[in-house]
Amino acid sequence: MHQTPTQTIFFVAFALAAFAGAWFFAGYMTSLTTGWHALAGRFTLQNDFRREEWRFQSAITRYATHYNNCLTIGANPAGLYLSMPRLFGISHPNLFIAWSEITVSHTKFLFWDMVRLQLGRENSIPFTIRPKLAEGIRRAAGASWPKENLS
DSSP states (O other), X not given: OOOOHHHHHHHHHHHHHHHHHHHHHHHHHHHHHHTHHHHHHHXXXXXXXOOEEEEEEEEEOGGGOEEEEEEEEEEXXXXXXXXXXXXTOTTOOOEEEEGGGEEXXXXXXXXXXXXXXXXXXXXXXXXXXXXXXXXXXXXXXXXXXXXXXXX
């Protein structure tokens, strides 16, 4: 069957719109599942701030959902900064969470020692990271780093 140029353009436009819609839907569902959406309701970054940051980091959140090598995590004495690349961060606004809203504990994921940050006092969201990253964040937070829960 032969397609006219108009039909071809329509098909390409429809395919691009469908892809964009699926991309947005996947990002939104990830945001809901991991708890990012809940955190964004209270902790969306309002201003730029200076911080030490680590790019291409990973974390485990609610329901053992992983953000693999896609996070930028930053810290300073005021709080914790989380962001996703804009291309992948649809429905993931940049977050800034004050240290007073975070608790810290040590845990295991399968066989690995990990550090769990519970983000937000209301609707607390688990955010589990490797100890080496947690140590860098702790140094950047200085005296503001929350007292660690022994578990």
